[in-house]
Amino acid sequence: MSKITHISRRKLLSTAAQTTTVVALGAPMYLSPFRAGAATGLAADMIGGPTGFDGAERYQYGADTPEGRAIEAIRSLKSAGKAPKRIVLGLSDGSVGQITKPFPAGAPSIKELWEKETGITLDIIGVPSGQEFTKVMQDVTTKGGAFDIYAVEWNRLGDLAETGGIVNLDEYVSAHKPEWDNPERGYVGGEKGVSLLNNYRGSTYGVSLDGDFQTWNHRTDLFNDPTEQKSFADKHGYALKSPTTWKEHDEIAAFFHRPDDGLFGCTDLRNQGWGYTNWYQRYVSMAAPNQFLFDDDGSPLINSEQGILATEEYIKSLAHHSPDAISWGWPEQYGNFANGGAAMTCAFSNLPKFLDNAGNSGSKVTGKIGSHLPPGRVHEEGLVRRTVLWLNLTASVSSQSKHPEACYLLLQWLGSSRIYSWMTANPGGYFDPFQLSNFSDPLVRETYHGYHMDIVRESVRRAVPTINYPGATAFHNALDKNLVASLTGSISASEAMANTEREWKRIARRTGEDKLVEAIKANKDAWPDIIDPA
Amino acid sequence: MTTHTSTIETVDKKAGGREANLGLWLTLPTQLLVVFIAVFPILMQLYISLTDWSPLDGIQWWRAWELWNTFANYTDLAADSQFWGAVGRTFLIMAICVPVEFLLGLGLAILFVDNFPGRKILYSVLLVPMMVVPAVAGYMFYMLFQSGGPVNDLLSIFVGYPVRIAWLSDPTLALFAIIVADIWQWTPLMFLVLLAGLVGVPEDQQQAATLLGASWTRRFFTIVLPRMKAIIIIALAIRVIENFKIFDTLFIMTNGGPGVATETISVYIYKITQQDLIWGYVAAIALAILIVLSLVSVFAIKLIASKEQAS
């Protein structure tokens, strides 16, 4: 099957190419008047941007935009002889496609556009997903100089900044004005959002290239099925709809959990390295506006009634998961959901982009996915629904780069609202929308679906950051390890919290408490205070 | 060894110093490589193991003295229950894998020692797992041990009802799965080495014993096994050494999980090197391991030497 389509598509392409060539060769005189226009193809007052497809003007920019300023600045660097010939960008394998594959039909790729506008070669080195930080630390500690720009998980920004391996970008930010906090186009949450994603201890160290705000999905075919609705209402006394509280969530998941029919209630991850992000959601909603992880003086708050309760719930929820939940990572989660194997899940916001996708002939859930806000808890103040920012590739400039300013300008260009909207709409990679302009962009909405985009935007407003202080990974590992141990039944929920607290205190001692307290405060500033009516 | 030494002495006397020179030249490349790989790492680890140095401190390793902590890493190590858990698990895995691999290998070798139709083909087929790259084996075993995977399918056929065991999500069963993968991959090597040993046992003594009416079991235990002592030690030594460092397949199958249920020494060090980045502490662990292993190796060398003396 696939072979046949393969051949025919290929044939089609080559025929098309031949036709174009023939036309171009056969009628050069006739076509030439249009050439000039086609060559720039830009709308009035625009100095750059993609051309060649409907709506391209949305991604074009004038001189007074972040993208325009970046290009102009590169050009003046160039004329001063201070620009590099090429910039080496280390990037997770799965994201490379968004920069190198043209999208939509007729458009250039982002790489081509950048190279055309600046004359600087963009050299992208794919790094297997999961090995990003290993490779970056290798480069930092051995002074390997293999990359000009690193893209690593957002949580590692603190660690990397402390190593001195990445450049403080404050100077360039004030010189070139990226307008990340632009209230119409910029980051959700304005300045707060910028400081959450790009800053560490008050300075800019990274440029976000991702929007990994964990988002909830459910199966509309199941939720809208009248028989299911009736039998659910009969059983629980309220209508079947996407859950607003954790209690409802757990009941709905249990209701749909039919492992013998190949259907699991919910498949939000429970494995090592990922599972604890789902524990977060249950934990931080324990108080209004938030149940924090650390006190302002740096002492852990998790070994508490709230911590134990959240952990107990978290363990209990295993009952409506796959029996393999503890060993499943996102690849298994996506594979299972594509196969119609779960009623609900919580995943990166790109899940509908990949699985509710007409091109994905392997997906059995195309047209059957819905999104909903994270479940929450009712407090006196109202309903606290929280999700979590986790992973999120953020790009930083290597201290070993000989041209940090040019690298920053590339990131400003890439990470600003016009180019980023165009890039995130491309289904060829992992980068997800996170700016206001992304959520309203028609092309992005087409790829990610309208039903999903509004939910993602609202989820972003309710997302708490994971740990990004120095020692972030050590903190997370300690928590993670104890949570998994409690999931397997080796230790109880209260032991898990007590162990984690003890280990966190030890890590804090090693990291240096003053450094930590400052980072905790900066992290807290980015926590949401939105409370929904109960 | 003794007989050889005497030969060497006579040769040495005959040819004088030039012979000894040749010996030095012949061993020189290896000596240089050993010095190359040992000196800097040991000195560096010794130095940073006395400090709190981590790449997160933003200073190069030679400035680690600014974070001097004397023996804090070593006292931490003594109290690090996760490390000792990993040590225990490493030895547990070894204590199961090596004997099972040995017995299976020996049993197979006995079945293959004399000729039978199809021996050559079957023998080659048995060696296949050795040729599979462990990283690939890791991914395959991960799939095999899924709850809806082939292992459970096979079990279902035998027990007659659908089996849905979540192997990799249960601490004990995950350890079991790791052990199965190791046995699968390395029994062939045991088999190969032991078969070589069995083939080498001279026939004449066995035949004499047969004529005297000794049973097969008796011949095996009194004639064959003692003759194979040296090769058995070598076969076991290879597996003990390699199994001690178990990482690849395991890391891909379980990442040391669930929790720390399959975390071995190598996996633990990998995690604190790559994730926690506490490199001063890693150095302390490395040196502690080096010291213990040195004692073990001295003992092993003595053992081998005494065996050679005996034979």
Place this chain on the structure above:
Amino acid sequence: MQRTLLFETFRFSIIFLIIALTLVPTLWMVSMAFKPIQEWSASGGDLTWWPKNPTLDNFRFIFGESSSELIVALERGAGRPILASLLSATFGTLIAMVAGTTAAYGLSRFNSGRNLPLALIQLRLFPPMAVMIPVMIMWAFLGLTDTWWGLALIYGIVTLPFAFWLMKTFFDDMPREIEDAALVEGCSRFRVFLKITLPMMRPALASSALFVFILNWSDYLIALLLTTRDWVTIPVYMASLSSSMTGQLYGAKAALGLIAAIPPVVMGIAIQKHLVRGLTFGALKE
């Protein structure tokens, strides 16, 4: 062992049982390698033993050609990693064999380097993970990071103990009379080593080299920490084979795994007749 019908039945049933068990993971790999994407999923509960629609797509895919809308073609095909693995494992084996063989001969015949047995046992026993930090720093200093020759050097060093120990037991075991006779005829010691001893040792050299090669070829950890982009090896590259649309690309991984099994298998067949004799490790003494 008496050749009774009962015994033969027993022998064949045990052998076939063990072979059946041995082949399950191997056949699984072969079967996965020929399955189309739709039959990969690890989690769909839709796993079959045999591909329903066998295809070569996985092989095409790892060489950079995607035949499905589902997965974006790879930026880097597997060609380069295969080359990296071949070069580093081959030259690593060469380093180990040359240094190990000469040193073993030096110790066995001239009693030089008496420190080596202990030093090399320690070297092999030591978990590479524990020493990777200084090694990474050294390799970077020497400009060896992310090169196949840097990888070959470390491979040569970590497998040197095996080459040394294997060859030493062979040399210890070899009758001296032939060498002595040649010496009496006036050949130099080194000439005897090259022209007489080494050719006699061919089976031993071949099987030791195979063993060392397999160890180098299998390595995942060292290559993970010493290569970045240009010279990643097959096991490290394997992690690139996943996609957001379908999860882990097990089919592609299996296809690459099949290809990765070719060099050891070819070597194994080439030296098959030496294999059993060669791996006696010279431990069998009269």
